[in-house]
Amino acid sequence: xxxxxxxxxxxxxxxxxxxxxxxxxxxxxxxxxxxxxxxxxxxxxxxxxxxxxxxxxxxxxxxxxxxxxxxxxxxxxxxxxxxxxxxxxxxxxxxxxxxxxxxxxxxxxxxxxxxxxxxxxxxxxxxxxxxxxxxxxxxxxxxxxxxxxxxxxxxxxxxxxxxxxxxxxxxxxxxxxxxxxxxxxxxxxxxxxxxxxxxxxxxxxxxxxxxxxxxxxxxxxxxxxxxxxxxxxxxxxxxxxxxxxxxxxxxxxxxxxxxxxxxxxxxxxxxxxxxxxxxxxxxxxxxxxxxxxxxxxxxxxx
Numbered sequence: 207x208x209x210x211x212x213x214x215x216x217x218x219x220x221x222x223x224x225x226x227x228x229x230x231x232x233x234x235x236x237x238x239x240x241x242x243x244x245x246x247x248x249x250x251x252x253x254x255x256x257x258x259x260x261x262x263x264x265x266x267x268x269x270x271x272x273x274x275x276x277x278x279x280x281x282x283x284x285x286x287x288x289x290x291x292x293x294x295x296x297x298x299x300x301x302x303x304x305x306x307x308x309x310x311x312x313x314x315x316x317x318x319x320x321x322x323x324x325x326x327x328x329x330x331x332x333x334x335x336x337x338x339x340x341x342x343x344x345x346x347x348x349x350x351x352x353x354x355x356x357x358x359x360x361x362x363x364x365x366x367x368x369x370x371x372x373x374x375x376x377x378x379x380x381x382x383x384x385x386x387x388x389x390x391x392x393x394x395x396x397x398x399x400x401x402x403x404x405x406x407x408x409x410x411x412x413x414x415x416x417x418x419x420x421x422x423x424x425x426x427x428x429x430x431x432x433x434x435x436x437x438x439x440x441x442x443x444x445x446x447x448x449x450x451x452x453x454x455x456x457x458x459x460x461x462x463x464x465x466x467x468x469x470x471x472x473x474x475x476x477x478x479x480x481x482x483x484x485x486x487x488x489x490x491x492x493x494x495x496x497x498x499x500x501x502x503x504x505x506x507x508x
Contacts, residue, residue, distance in 0.1 A: 217435050217491065217492055217493055217494045217496065217497045218310070218311065218314045218322070218326070218435055218436065218437070218492040218493070218494075219322070219326075219433075219434075219435045219436065219494075220319075220322065220323035220326050220327075220436060221319035221320070221322070221323055222323065227275060227276075227320065227323065228275065229273065229274065229275040229355075230275060230276070231273075231353070232273045232281050232353055233281065239280070239281055240267070240279065240280040240281070241267070241268065241269050241280065241281045241283065242265035242266060242267055242268070242277075242280045242281070242282055242283070243265055243266045243268050243269060243270040243282070243283040243284065243285035244263060244265055244270075244274070244282060244283070244284050244285065244324060244325060244328040245264075245265075245266060245285050245287050245307075246284060246285065246286055246287060246328050246329055246332045247286070247287035247288065247307050249309050249310055249311070249329055249333075249438070249439055250307040250308055250309050250310070251263065251307070251308065251310055251313070251325050251328065251329065252264045252265075252266075252287075252305055252306070252307055253305070253306055253307075253308050253313055254305065254306075255306050260316055261308065261313040261316040261317065262316075262317065262318075262321065263317065263321045263324070263325060264305050265280075265282065266285065268283075268285065269281075269283045269285075270283035270284050270285030270286075270354075271283070271284060271285060271286060271331075271332065271335055271350055271354045272284040272327075272328070272331045272332065272335070272350075272353065272354030272355065273353035273354055273355075274324050274327050274328060274331075275324070277320060277324060282324055283354075284327065284328035284331055284332050284354070285332075286332050286335070286336070287307070310325055310326070310329050310438070311439070311490060311492050312492075314492050315491055315492060326436050326438055329438045329439075330367070330369075330436065330438030330440075330441060331354065331355070331367060333438060333440045333441060334367045334368065334440075334441060335350070335354070335357070337440065337441075338357055338365060340359075341357075341359035341360075341361070341363050341365060342363075342365055343359070343361075343363045343365075344359060344361050344363060346359045346360045346361060347359065347360065348365065351364065355367070367441070368441055369441055369442065369443050370403060370404075370441055370442045370443075371403070371404040371410070371442070371443055371445060372401055372402065372403045372404065372437070372442050372443070372444050372445070373401065373402065373403075373404060373410050373413050373414040373417065373444075373445050373446075373447065374399050374400065374401035374444050374445070374446045374447075374494065374495055374498075375399055375400055375401075375414050375417075375418065375426070375429070375446070375447045375448065375449045376399045376432075376446075376448050376449070376495075376498040376499065376502060376507075377399070377400065377418060377424065377426055377449050377450070377451065378448065378449070378450050378451070378502070378507075379450070379451045379457055379471060380450075380451065381473070382473075383471040383472055383473050384399075384471070384472055384477075384499070384502055385399075385400070385422070385424070385459075385469060385470070385471055385472075386398065386399065386469070386470065386472055386477070386486075386499075387399075387400055387421070387422070387466050387468065387469035388466065388467045388468045388469070389465065389466060389467065390465065390466070390467050392467075394487055395484075395485060395486050395487050396486070396487050396488070396489060397468075397486050397487075397488070398488075398489045398493070398495045398499075399446075399495045399498060399499070400417060400418050400421055400422070401417065401444070401495070402414075402416075402417035402420075402421075403442075410445055410447075411429055411447075414426070414429060414447055414449065415427075415429075418449070420462055420465075421461070421462045421465050421466055421469075422459045422460065422461065422462070422466075422469055423458070423459060423460030423461075424451060424455065424456075424457075424459065425451065425452040425455045426449040426450060426451060426452060426455075427449070427450060427451075427452040427453070428449060428450040429447045429448070429449045430447060430448045430449070430508075431445075431446075431447055432446040432447055432448055432494070432497075432498055432501075433446050433494060433497070434446060434494070435493075435494045444494055446494045446495075446497075446498060448498065448502075448507055457471065474502075474503055477503070478503075
């Protein structure tokens with residue numbers, strides 16, 4: 207397989223470049239340094255809408271719950287819009303002048319790499335803070351520690367953020383057709399690659415093979431790593447592979463009806479015609495699924 211690093215990825219991902227992106231430790235409170243916060247509401251972040259329709263992060267002059275690191279000479283924090291009130295409160299931030307709350311899925315491609323990295327951390331970490339209001343070990347209340355990167359309960363148990371691994375694969379057959387499926391949750395005719403969460407005791411490869419077989423009855427092999435992307439909706443990382451049907455495996459599909467509404471094989475021509483007619487649509491460009499599909503359409507997968 208061609209290296210994913212030279213593919214024209216546009217999907218949602220961070221771009222770490224040491225040392226400037228290192229989180230480190232915030233300066234002492236008395237230090238004369240500007241502190242700004244990325245405002246988050248669910249999976250939305252506060253952005254500035256430019257005259258030409260572009261987006262850039264809009265931060266407030268304050269601290270927040272989670273220290274994210276340096277940016278443009280400032281300390282950057284993550285701040286939940288529902289945790290503060292007043293003239294910069296959640297509702298007013300959304301309506302104030304050129305500030306808008308927009309889903310990270312929507313605006314991520316328009317952000318710079320550093321903005322995207324900070325926003326990903328902000329959304330993921332504040333989602334964890336909202337969902338982890340009690341200690342996982344004893345159930346007592348918790349408070350933020352380590353500048354928001356851990357939560358410690360009254361008994362001293364320290365809890366750390368959780369990331370759930372998920373696998374996704376673009377399956378191809380011997381004719382280089384791809385398998386695309388419609389999940390019951392998808393709207394507007396969207397189809398995508400097969401995906402699922404890794405279960406305890408599984409490696410990534412076994413999880414992928416199990417998900418494909420459970421959902422379609424197909425048996426795959428020849429797994430090739432494609433790439434990964436953070437997916438803080440709410441707290442996942444998606445690990446992508448390409449795969450092929452196992453040798454002599456049947457191409458007939460047996461749907462898992464509880465999960466999938468439909469699934470079928472597509473040639474490049476069939477997919478192009480269906481998209482042109484509006485019968486189907488692909489995942490958004492922020493998805494690594496879309497990146498795999500486009501790489502296949504352009505003949506960049508071995």
